[in-house]
Amino acid sequence: MTDKTFEFTRRTFLDRVLMASAGGVMATATPWAAIAARAESAGAGKVRLGVIGTGDRGRALIQNIAKTRNCTVAAICDNYAPHLAKARQWVAAGTAEFSDHRKMLEARGLDAVVIATPLHRHAQHTFDAMDAGLHVWCEKAMARTIADCGAMVERARTCGKVLQIGHQRMFHPTYLNAWRRVKAGEIGTVTQIRASWHRNNAWRRPVPADSDDRRINWRLYRESSAGLMTELATHQLQVGNWFLDAVPTRVIGSGSICFWKDGREVYDHVALIYEYAGGRKLIYTSLLNNARYGCEEQIQGSKGTIEPELGRIYQEVPPRSLALQRMQADVKRGHKRTIPIGGATWFPELPVTTPGESLGWGEYDETMLQFEGFGEAVRSGKPLPGLLQQAYNASVASLLGEQAMDRGEAVAWPTSLVTV
Amino acid sequence: MGTRVELYRFGDGAADALALAQRAIEQVDDALTIHRPSAATALNEALRRGETGVIDDPLLLDALIRIDDARAMTERLFDPTVDMRRATVRWERLRFDRSAATLACDAPAALDFGGFGKGYALDRAVTALRDAGVACALLSAGESSMAVIGEHPLGGAWSFAVPDPRDADRTLVEVALIDEALSISSTLGLGLAAPERAAMVRPGRSAAVVAPRSAVVVDASGAVAEMLSTALIVADDEAAQRLQDGVRRMLFDLAPAAPTRIFA
């Protein structure tokens, strides 16, 4: 994408978000997106970010931050030198570098910290940053334990700092439009979401000679990760809660190390049912040896289905009205003939393969937009409304799913959660 | 409504006639739906608890009276009662007090207005259109329930081709309507049941009807046409013969072994 087309895409998307916000529903119901879309160029007053963790994700974040109007990367930190070196190309020459995040915090000169370290480090890095008086943007999932997720929320409150978690789907134009269309009743009553993240690879990274498996492949070890649940499912559980406008009442699940018996500790195959009030369900599967169904959330209503990853909406009953409409046209031109009607025709109950329609609102860089939103939050000192609640619920849901699978029993939604 | 409703009007009548007709259909749906809280679900809740249900929704009361009145006509084969335990509770076991507007049952029961609701909704919409001065219109609910007001805009009857459920490209029968309603019900073995179609249960038996059948009924009332087409689907051969009045009601039996067409 050239700079010019990027500017154009930015404008058209932001206009759509703003237009929808002006209509009322989006402004009150998805205020975070409206605020982010209104972000202005900050010139010299850009929010100065220090990035902790310049691995795969951290470097992608740095590139996205560079595109924002109101944020800049002022320092980078990683305790693994080769990753710090790889990040260097994406930041301005002379940007401060650290191997210890505490040194970066002590050096000052930052407004906020971006955390893209392994899951089990998120809580400590958040506490340290907030204790140093900084706002925090942290990657999902929030933390390795439900207690730590709650402690992060509490710490943000006591320190009076913004805590924003990286759930970029909440800034994705297609998701925002899907949400708007669900609220408008276009797919009827939503009773089920079937979500999956299926890959066909080991999910294992090559380990350089100067590192070790636990550090590089932290996602495969229980100490540092809940595997598929915290790394992948969190995103989709967030979408589920958001579209069902609730948190689950309980979860049942089954997890196994089924295909990649390579010494990993986390499941490579999970299947769970999250129950919601009124009998609604989110049915979730994630596995690592078949990619046909990929990553998707099928939002299923009585009148239609939305598949936001594909960006499509499908009508439940394919419009069969053509015969009657043709009758109307016939009458206009003075022509009378027998009207063929659908009647009570039946057909085998095979999956419906109608192509559906595009959801609209197209491509846009949601990861960039969430930083523009964060920049506004830091500048005003006020968190983007609604975001942290969604993130907290999604992280709790993913960790609760892990518990349900480990214990082999249904686990109720905790009553002891902190209030956001 | 879960079904696609289409309304077409021609000629004279009030400008807001279609809106009034649409409202009439929505009111029926609001009263009879079992997919969200409604007068019908409130009544079902009371029946499930073994309490006397008070029917304070006039549309629901009117619907129950029509169903009650149609018992003899359908040989008691159209029955909105869902037995909560075994297939022993039928409409007759319910105590329906029209003047007090109550319904009670000594066993857990529930009502399902499928097989009545679409035709009834079209009846109400037809009345709304006529009241608004419309003399020519076509109404369709999912294309298996149709109603027409007056003659075709170009004169003469409205003519519809009903497809053969086994082969949608073939026509089973052509039907001509003037000021009438049409209802089509079909079943063709459970394995091939249409997506929108619940299994039909013959009242008094718990097994679903599996014989492939299609019934096409024409009547002045959409509700009556629908109750009759549902009854024909679940009728045994003798009952089906009795239900036939030789003029307006038709049954096509599609069992491979049976003659293709019992009635015409």
Ligand SMILES: NC(=O)c1ccc[n+]([C@@H]2O[C@H](COP(=O)([O-])OP(=O)(O)OC[C@H]3O[C@@H](n4cnc5c(N)ncnc54)[C@H](O)[C@@H]3O)[C@@H](O)[C@H]2O)c1
């Ligand atoms: N939102 C998304 O779509 C998305 C996508 C991918 C990853 N993530 C999240 O980003 C986070 C990082 O994932 P990743 O794939 O980049 O992992 P990674 O292993 O590639 O990167 C983590 C980096 O943190 C560094 N690190 C570890 N401990 C540190 C410490 N104490 N101080 C400083 N640096 C330290 C590591 O050296 C490494 O470079 C995870 O929470 C993951 O869930 C989010």
